[in-house]
Amino acid sequence: MKSILLATAASVAFAGAAAAEVTFSGEASAAYNNNTGLDVQAELKAAMSAALDNGYTASAGATFDVDAGTFKRANVSISSDVASLTFGTALNGAAYTVVSDTYGVGLGEEKTNGLLASYKIGETTVYASLPVAQGAKADLNTLELGAKTTVSGWTVSAAAAKVAGKNEFAAKFSGAVAGATISGGFGTVDKGGKANQWDIKAEYPVGPVTVSAAYDEASVYVLGAKYSANGVTVAAEYTKGGAWKADASYAYGSGVNVFAGLAEKGNDIYVGATYDLGAGATLTGSYVKDGGAADADNKIGAKDYARGATVKVSFKF
Template sequence: MKSILLASASVFAFAGAAAAEVSFSGTASAEYNSLDGYATDTDLTVTLTQELDNGLTASASLSFEDDDMSDDIEGLTYGDISLTSDNAGITFGTDLAGAAYSAVSDTIGIGQGEDGLAGITGYYSIDATTIFVSMPIAEGDTSVDSDDIEFGVTSDLGGWEVGFGYDKDATDTNFVVKGSGNAAGLDITVAAGNIAGASRWDVAVAYPVGPVTLGATVDDSEAWEVTFAYAEGPLTVDAAFDSTDDYSLEGSYDVGNGLVVYAGLEDAGNDYYLGGAYDLGGGASFTASFVEDGGTANADNEIGAQDYADGTTVGVSFEF
């Protein structure tokens, strides 16, 4: 990560006499949980941007997170350097999306995924069509295996957004084709492909009726889910039921004056929670929640739409 910072500095050293725009953003939080005790978390992102004389824009960013308020510089988690124009760009960095994912954003799972790439990505747009290329390359490597290069393309055909993603590994050639659009009032997304030698597909539909949206998904494993969503004024309600007989029911109510209350059931009713958030203004908020994780243990301890932790939690958070 230190080399990324040095490289970013060298980019701007030759960007011209004008000073680069530098911005800082971050969050900080402190909380107490009845099961896990006291915890803190901070993260900071520094972004540098410079418009070059030839119409290109150079930028670099560096992020780090520290979940225990230590002074450990190894908390650095992410960095990238990019050069972009109106219709093209190239990025060097970590936690990047692979080209196949950029094209199909699929639920099937192809290539490096949404943030699994450390290496180089690039894109080029021609009217409504965009071509993506990505390749993983570790610091110090001098070559890239051609099998590791991913490709993707998106376009607009008759009002439908279509995408194609391709990657290859030592044993298989993988691809996914995706299309999304509207027909007879239905928002439809269909994805199909071949991953690791197996045919894969999934279909998602949503039907909005005023404040209500009805949805359904099904895939090649015959797993299905039906959903209900309501949003009107201060009230939201979300419900789901799937092929494993699991169900959830969650809602929120904006009381006003910065206070929002949340409640819900998950894991077929075995998990339940009640929580609230109060906006203190200026990016600060106070939160409190009570969670009973009574079903299958939640591996990431993130329950409900607000990702509450099991037990009773109170905390404050700040955005800068």
């Protein structure tokens, strides 16, 4: 994302700093779909930072949704090479930061209005977050904790949270064994009627092809294969019970990329293309035949295209 850098010595300065750096960035898009009509979206981001005399950096940022006329998020933080403390809205909590949404532990992505702290000790970073509503007092019973480390080439992370009076815990790991990448984890949050969840996945490259297999606590297995070479990528996946999907893409060159695929056992078909217009602008066209059960979120295939025909122009700066 290209940023416009402004330096000011007085009006936008933090205490203890000679000056602050302010950057403005944003994105906008206009799309027309033959089913849903016109959709125009835009957001503007402002960020400022300043190096303090004590070796810390103070920073603040805000994202403004131009279409809705509201602020999506705003935050203020202070940080060093080993520690950080952020106050704001729409933060990623400690649990999401280290284990993402794999097991649904904690409040989730950009759901924490309050604070997030981190501290690094060697290869380990620990996190703590606490949701606090505007004008309200903090409740330590809603504290989320997380940690992520690297041990002998393996990445290991764990998180604990208490949501709606229920204790939640999750851990994840990934690393390499005999040329294969092994990843997995487990969680203790009630999801899909089961309190205890676990899964494991192995990926192994054979030339330009990577084969994979995954298995979980529900005895569901997923087999996959992906080919990638010379600008061509083809991927296919089969899930126990007969579900399958296939996706393909080709980097044509000169800023043109084309995509095609099948989902929902071949009932959903999509094709699309993007053209890089330069200077952060992209032209996208797509067509989707949603032949199976209607997708509730209207996002079909690997590129999350909308059903029907869509033309979209997007711009980032």
